[in-house]
Amino acid sequence: MRLLGYCLRETWLGIRRNPFLSLATVLTAAIAMFVLSVFLLGAANLANMIEFVERQVQVSIYLKDDVQLGERNDILSRLRDLEGVDEAAFVSKEEALARLRVAFGDNASLLEGIEEFNPLRDSIEVRVLEAAAVDAVVAAVKDNPSIDDISYGRELVARLIVVTRSLRLAVLGLAGLLGLATLVLIQNSVRLSVFARREEVLIMRLVGATDGVIRLPFVFEGIVLSCVGASLAAAAAGAGYVYVWRFAGYNLAFLPILPAASVMQWLVPAVVVAAALIGAIGSLLALRRWLRE
Amino acid sequence: MIEFHGVHKAYGKRIKALSDVSLNIAKGEFVFLVGPSGAGKSTILRLVYAAEQPSEGHVVVDGRRVDTLRAASVPYLRRNLGVVFQDFKLLPRKTLWENVAFALEVTGARPGEMRRRVGAVLELVGLRGRARAYPQEMSGGEQQRACLARAMVNSPKILLADEPTGNLDPETGTGLMQALWDISLMGTTVVVATHAHSIVDTFRCRVVRLDRGHLISDSVGMGYWGPLEPEQDGPPI
Numbered sequence: 001m002r003l004l005g006y007c008l009r010e011t012w013l014g015i016r017r018n019p020f021l022s023l024a025t026v027l028t029a030a031i032a033m034f035v036l037s038v039f040l041l042g043a044a045n046l047a048n049m050i051e052f053v054e055r056q057v058q059v060s061i062y063l064k065d066d067v068q069l070g071e072r073n074d075i076l077s078r079l080r081d082l083e084g085v086d087e088a089a090f091v092s093k094e095e096a097l098a099r100l101r102v103a104f105g106d107n108a109s110l111l112e113g114i115e116e117f118n119p120l121r122d123s124i125e126v127r128v129l130e131a132a133a134v135d136a137v138v139a140a141v142k143d144n145p146s147i148d149d150i151s152y153g154r155e156l157v158a159r160l161i162v163v164t165r166s167l168r169l170a171v172l173g174l175a176g177l178l179g180l181a182t183l184v185l186i187q188n189s190v191r192l193s194v195f196a197r198r199e200e201v202l203i204m205r206l207v208g209a210t211d212g213v214i215r216l217p218f219v220f221e222g223i224v225l226s227c228v229g230a231s232l233a234a235a236a237a238g239a240g241y242v243y244v245w246r247f248a249g250y251n252l253a254f255l256p257i258l259p260a261a262s263v264m265q266w267l268v269p270a271v272v273v274a275a276a277l278i279g280a281i282g283s284l285l286a287l288r289r290w291l292r293e
Numbered sequence: 294m295i296e297f298h299g300v301h302k303a304y305g306k307r308i309k310a311l312s313d314v315s316l317n318i319a320k321g322e323f324v325f326l327v328g329p330s331g332a333g334k335s336t337i338l339r340l341v342y343a344a345e346q347p348s349e350g351h352v353v354v355d356g357r358r359v360d361t362l363r364a365a366s367v368p369y370l371r372r373n374l375g376v377v378f379q380d381f382k383l384l385p386r387k388t389l390w391e392n393v394a395f396a397l398e399v400t401g402a403r404p405g406e407m408r409r410r411v412g413a414v415l416e417l418v419g420l421r422g423r424a425r426a427y428p429q430e431m432s433g434g435e436q437q438r439a440c441l442a443r444a445m446v447n448s449p450k451i452l453l454a455d456e457p458t459g460n461l462d463p464e465t466g467t468g469l470m471q472a473l474w475d476i477s478l479m480g481t482t483v484v485v486a487t488h489a490h491s492i493v494d495t496f497r498c499r500v501v502r503l504d505r506g507h508l509i510s511d512s513v514g515m516g517y518w519g520p521l522e523p524e525q526d527g528p529p530i
Contacts, residue, residue, distance in 0.1 A: 002401050002402075002404075003399075003404065004400045006399070006401075008400050017386050152503055182320070199382065199384065200384055202382070203384065203395070204395075204399050205371075205441070206342070206371060206376055206382075206446070207371065207372075207394075207395065207396035207398065207399060207400075208368045208369065208370075208372035208374075208399070208400055208447070209368060209373035209399035210365070210368045211364075211365075212370075213399050213401075214399075
């Protein structure tokens with residue numbers, strides 16, 4: 001407990017006695033975490049758009065005319081139990097015709113008289129959470145004798161799967177690279193601070209301080225400075241996002257942009273926690289050399 | 294208290310800092326390690342406080358094999374040792390009091406105990422009145438005594454001094470050596486590496502002489518040049 005008090009006091013003294021280095025670390029962390037925040041905001045919205053597009057994928061399963069209610073419900077419940085299925089709903093041929101009439105709009109008169117010989121079929125419409133679930137839906141029903149035909153944009157879905165997978169992988173890879181770059185930037189900044197106090201580290205070792213006691217003030221310092229920088233970054237990125245969100249709300253209403261409030265709920269803690277981790281790891285890496293000698 | 298058994302220390306294949314050094318220093322003894330630059334004096338001290346590991350042989354300090362000590366145990370060994378350096382190694386942004394208290398603080402000493410010990414050790418080295426001074430406000434002699442105070446504050450069993458008078462005028466150097474001698478009289482083992490002939494000759498205690506990593510003489514009361522004939526290996530007249 002006494003040692004913890006000592007470490008906290010040394011953290012504060014370390015920051016106060018090296019104001020320029022501390023400011024440099026805060027600014028480095030702020031810039032690095034701002035870039036990371038902007039990337040995270042972009043990535044979250046991209047993920048949301050991918051999800052939005054994937055939810056548009058629909059499988060229409062056309063039933064034969066003589067399918068009984070029990071059989072139909074059986075198919076419906078089997079589909080709803082599948083992983084990745086958002087919704088499965090029965091659409092009667094009368095309902096399908098009504099939709100067609102709405103779709104025809106002013107030309108609905110073309111459909112007059114068709115009710116008596118409705119050529120449309122009863123169907124089940126399945127909405128999926130992601131494009132990759134389509135294969136499972138098709139596999140689950142294709143051999144069922146009650147099924148007449150299955151319709152979905154086979155090629156479109158296949159292409160969508162490739163594109164969304166590639167996009168997700170690219171986002172993950174970029175996030176990893178950016179995280180690594182942030183770590184290197186912050187570590188370099190902390191390293192300067194450690195270098196300025198290398199004599200102190202050497203003396204601490206000589207008088208019998210354990211590695212833990214030597215490390216803690218530097219680790220705390222790295223965490224505090226990185227978190228201050230990250231808070232500034234999150235605030236700036238958040239303010240910018242609110243502006244973009246409002247602008248898009250008025251001018252690009254068709255784009256499914258995530259609401260600012262919900263984004264900030266996870267962005268601030270995520271960026272600050274990431275900064276704390278990066279600050280701590282950066283300090284440990286920066287100290288390694290001086291503790292090895 | 295300190296034992297060297299057939300110790301060799303090499304840096305790479307070409308530089309041999311110590312060759313087959315065997316040495317025994319008893320509790321409370323005052324020993325000078327003498328020899329020219331590069332003789333291996335500092336290497337012996339660094340082996341004692343585990344800043345180096347021997348290439349061959351082994352080193353025992355206070356009953357513990359230093360060469361086989363785990364890295365995590367080294368700080369606990371060093372709490373029983375005090376080290377005084379030629380360049381003082383005081384922290385410029387800490388006052389004299391803070392510099393000395395630092396050695397206790399990092400070991401988790403109680404505040405009351407810390408105040409008592411720091412006060413006592415500053416009294417011992419005659420710097421009680423300078424407690425609030427920063428190193429740059431102190432003379433070389435005061436800084437060296439501050440370094441001695443920091444080395445002594447843990448009441449170490451062994452005190453190591455590496456060229457402690459190197460940056461001091463002869464009078465201040467003798468004063469510092471007298472302080473080290475007084476400390477050894479209180480039961481602390483003191484090992485001083487130096488090439489200051491006059492000081493070694495003044496004290497007339499045990500002198501271990503090294504040359505290019507070899508221990509060439511070990512004598513008591515015979516001064517810097519020990520038992521070797523001056524004509525053979527003596528000082529220039």
